[in-house]
Amino acid sequence: MEAGAASKAPxxxxxxxxxxxxxxxxxxxxxxxxYAGYYFCNQEFxxxxxxxxxxxxxxxxxxxxxxxxxxxxxxxGAAGNRRCRGNTWFIxxxxxxxxxxxxxxxxxxxxxxxxxCVRLHGLSRTRVLMDPFLGLGSSALAAAELGIDFIxxxxxxxxxxxxxxxxxxLIADR
Ligand SMILES: C[S@@+](CC[C@H](N)C(=O)[O-])C[C@H]1O[C@@H](n2cnc3c(N)ncnc32)[C@H](O)[C@@H]1O
Numbered sequence: 001m002e003a004g005a006a007s008k009a010p011x012x013x014x015x016x017x018x019x020x021x022x023x024x025x026x027x028x029x030x031x032x033x034x035y036a037g038y039y040f041c042n043q044e045f046x047x048x049x050x051x052x053x054x055x056x057x058x059x060x061x062x063x064x065x066x067x068x069x070x071x072x073x074x075x076x077g078a079a080g081n082r083r084c085r086g087n088t089w090f091i092x093x094x095x096x097x098x099x100x101x102x103x104x105x106x107x108x109x110x111x112x113x114x115x116x117c118v119r120l121h122g123l124s125r126t127r128v129l130m131d132p133f134l135g136l137g138s139s140a141l142a143a144a145e146l147g148i149d150f151i152x153x154x155x156x157x158x159x160x161x162x163x164x165x166x167x168x169x170l171i172a173d174r
Contacts, residue, residue: 044109046117059084061119089116105136105159114142123148137163144170 048057063082066072072081091112096102118126126148131139134154143150144167154160 046113055121057120058122059120061123062116103136104162108136109138111138111141111145114139115146118142118146118148134163135159137166140167141170
């Protein structure tokens with residue numbers, strides 16, 4: 001561990017892991033109340049890694065606006081009328097009509113997830129985003145929205161074609 005980093009690192013044995021963010025989401029493809037006796041597990045953990053433990057987070061870049069901003073001048077940390085989103089992000093899926101046509105993959109995440117991760121770690125410092133498990137290309141869509149270069153890897157030809165088509169379509173519509 002680097003000198004000076006000990007008091008800041010949340011995990012004493014490693015200064016490379018950051019507090020995880022929890023992604024809270026609706027379960028894709030599942031109708032409401034389809035399992036009697038169980039809650040849906042609608043959380044996933046997102047782990048941040050930082051070489052050296054000192055990568056700053058731009059929390060305001062994904063901050064939440066105050067519903068009533070009349071009082072925010074009291075808090076220095078509320079400059080720009082944004083508060084930290086905290087470590088639980090509620091990111092719903094886009095509503096779809098047909099799984100086969102609209103989201104033909106069993107395990108995607110909304111493009112907003114990689115978008116938040118990039119913004120949190122600093123958009124201006126990000127040169128390229130890489131997703132080694134591309135699926136339908138949610139990370140590629142986020143990169144296109146953010147205007148950063150992207151590298152994706154996907155073992156399934158059908159998913160890869162979908163990802164490329166979706167990304168091309170988004171770029172063409174901009
Ligand atoms: C959980 S999905 C990712 C979904 C993606 N995040 C999205 O939102 O569309 C994981 C993907 O990794 C792909 N995959 C699994 N093993 C792989 C490998 N060895 N190399 C490349 N892709 C792989 C699977 O085909 C699957 O599409």
